[in-house]
Amino acid sequence: MPVQQEGRGEELMPVTEIVPLWVSELKKSYEGDAWAQGVLKDQDLDGLTDSKVSVHNGVIRYKNRIYVGEGHGWRDKVLQSMHDSSVGGH
Numbered sequence: 001m002p003v004q005q006e007g008r009g010e011e012l013m014p015v016t017e018i019v020p021l022w023v024s025e026l027k028k029s030y031e032g033d034a035w036a037q038g039v040l041k042d043q044d045l046d047g048l049t050d051s052k053v054s055v056h057n058g059v060i061r062y063k064n065r066i067y068v069g070e071g072h073g074w075r076d077k078v079l080q081s082m083h084d085s086s087v088g089g090h
Helices: 021-029 034-045 071-084
Strands: 053-056 059-062
Touching: 021 059, 021 071, 034 053, 034 059
Parallel strands: none
Antiparallel strands: 053 059
């Protein structure tokens, strides 16, 4: 539903962003990771200097692969999930 600003004749439309749970958890994994924190800080300050690293919507990519941080046990979760799957494990 549009919101009209008084006296301006302009309309503002509310925006809802749906973020998958895994993306939120992935971002939390960066909290306990010194390298990830450095990347996010560099990106905010003056841009990234390493061409192998990029950040899209707060998700770090290294060599175009999603980087999983050391915090919150996320690396173990990913490895366990791949190990247990019929595609990647046994």
